[in-house]
Amino acid sequence: MPTPKPTPIVLSQLERDCLESLSRCTSKPYRLVQRALHAASGQSNTAIESQLNLGRSSVREWRNRWYQASQQWLCDQSASTVKQLLPELEAVLSDRPRPGSPSKFSVEQIVEIVAVACELPASSGRPISHWTPRELADEAVQRGLVEGISPRSVGSFLR
Helix, strand or coil: CCCCCCCCCCCCHHHHHHHHHHHHCCCCCHHHHHHHHHHCCCCCHHHHHHHHCCCHHHHHHHHHHHHHHHHHHHHHCCCCCHHHHHHHHHHHHCCCCCCCCCCCCCHHHHHHHHHHHHCCHHHHCCCCCCCCHHHHHHHHHHCCCCCCCCHHHHHHHHC
16 A cells, blocks of 8 residues: 655755754754754655654644745745744744643632631631641642642642
8 A cells, every 4th residue: 555645845945045044053952953864864754753653643743834834934025034934943843832731720719718817817716836738638628719729729829
């Protein structure tokens, strides 16, 4: 079964200069430099995938992003130097932000827990002089601010 041809990447001299500049940079993340080097190599997705130990879909995604961005650069022509094009090039090769899991506690709940921490423990009938994360977690559940919360979560709110 034939494999699909990768999106062709034709580098302008400016793009090649940017990639070379990026590959020599010691302050950039290693994965970004690796992607820059492989983007300019002209290799197939399978070859890049095996060298970087990644999935083919990731390599295909970078290649497609690069192709779309390079078409934009051709139309725009505003970036005429390495210094102007380098931030855009880094954005294309960087990972996209991941959404993560939704927050378990609302901002209002966090603010209410912090407000309880500002109160004296004696006003809540607690026989302690200072709040601990465990005591605050117990108090938040007792007051009905949250159904359940760990002392570690309370501690991270207070940091």
